[in-house]
Amino acid sequence: MQDRHKSVFITGAGSGIGRAAALRFNAEGYGVCLFDLNEEAIGNVAAELNPAFGSICVAGSVTDAGQLTDAIAATKNQFGTVDCVVTSAGIVKVEPAIDADPENFRRTMEINVVGSWLAAQAAGRVMIEQKHGSIVMIGSVYGAGGAPQRTAYCASKGAVHSLVQSLAVEWGPLGVRVNAVAPTGVRTPMVQDLIDKGIYNLKGVQARAPLGRLAEPEEVAAACFFLAGEESRFTTGHVLPVDGGWLANGYTTS
Numbered sequence: 001m002q003d004r005h006k007s008v009f010i011t012g013a014g015s016g017i018g019r020a021a022a023l024r025f026n027a028e029g030y031g032v033c034l035f036d037l038n039e040e041a042i043g044n045v046a047a048e049l050n051p052a053f054g055s056i057c058v059a060g061s062v063t064d065a066g067q068l069t070d071a072i073a074a075t076k077n078q079f080g081t082v083d084c085v086v087t088s089a090g091i092v093k094v095e096p097a098i099d100a101d102p103e104n105f106r107r108t109m110e111i112n113v114v115g116s117w118l119a120a121q122a123a124g125r126v127m128i129e130q131k132h133g134s135i136v137m138i139g140s141v142y143g144a145g146g147a148p149q150r151t152a153y154c155a156s157k158g159a160v161h162s163l164v165q166s167l168a169v170e171w172g173p174l175g176v177r178v179n180a181v182a183p184t185g186v187r188t189p190m191v192q193d194l195i196d197k198g199i200y201n202l203k204g205v206q207a208r209a210p211l212g213r214l215a216e217p218e219e220v221a222a223a224c225f226f227l228a229g230e231e232s233r234f235t236t237g238h239v240l241p242v243d244g245g246w247l248a249n250g251y252t253t254s
């Protein structure tokens with residue numbers, strides 16, 4: 001448990017990895033700002049948290065710079081500092097490239113890339129003034145390689161990995177670290193929705209990972225907590241796979 005009461009700002013906190021991150025940081029004694037489009041979902045997550053460390057809910061979109069700036073200001077007002085950020089808001093669209101609606105491509109880039117960048121920018125302004133802070137973005141193994149019917153998603157996650165490097169280089173001298181985690185399939189509502197629609201190759205994803213299963217959201221949250229906190233204080237500009245060995249595996253599975 002930390003000595004000083006620290007805070008974390010989490011986008012996409014209403015579901016999946018963002019929710020698991022909120023629970024983990026709260027369990028470690030952090031004040032949590034839950035930011036998500038889905039107001040009811042963040043209210044439900046807040047109700048799961050230990051009230052001793054405080055939480056606030058802000059409903060908004062990561063595509064709106066003003067809403068993010070206001071939410072970061074609310075985090076600072078409530079907790080005194082903005083110590084960590086986890087950018088977990090994201091979407092995926094599975095569709096053949098040849099027929100894909102360009103609007104879906106733009107929307108994916110807008111939420112996954114611009115949204116992560118805007119959240120980092122809003123938090124970075126406060127963190128640079130504080131001369132400390134740590135930002136963790138959720139990338140993907142699909143940011144390190146291609147996948148069929150996911151051109152926008154793969155491009156967006158590749159861009160997130162690149163963003164992390166540029167921000168880390170620019171803000172390192174100012175006291176702000178920026179890293180990412182790159183999960184393979186994680187058992188969240190996003191993946192369950194794809195499974196339910198019959199457009200997720202669950203067997204193939206599990207077969208490629210030598211550990212033979214999907215990740216649990218808590219396992220990704222644990223990596224976020226490590227990268228956000230003091231234990232990783234000399235790590236920046238890094239993308240940490242949480243993938244059961246997916247990226248290491250060059251062997252063809254049938």
Ligand SMILES: NC(=O)c1ccc[n+]([C@@H]2O[C@H](COP(=O)([O-])OP(=O)(O)OC[C@H]3O[C@@H](n4cnc5c(N)ncnc54)[C@H](O)[C@@H]3O)[C@@H](O)[C@H]2O)c1
Nearest residue numbers: 012014015016017036037061062089090140185186188190
């Ligand atoms: N689940 C996986 O297998 C997996 C694997 C690798 C990476 N990721 C990434 O992890 C992140 C979280 O995924 P998840 O599986 O927890 O998804 P999820 O769908 O369970 O949760 C995503 C949350 O983001 C919120 N959100 C969506 N658009 C938003 C917006 N414009 N503004 C604010 N909030 C918004 C949603 O309301 C939802 O609560 C995403 O960036 C995703 O691409 C997921």
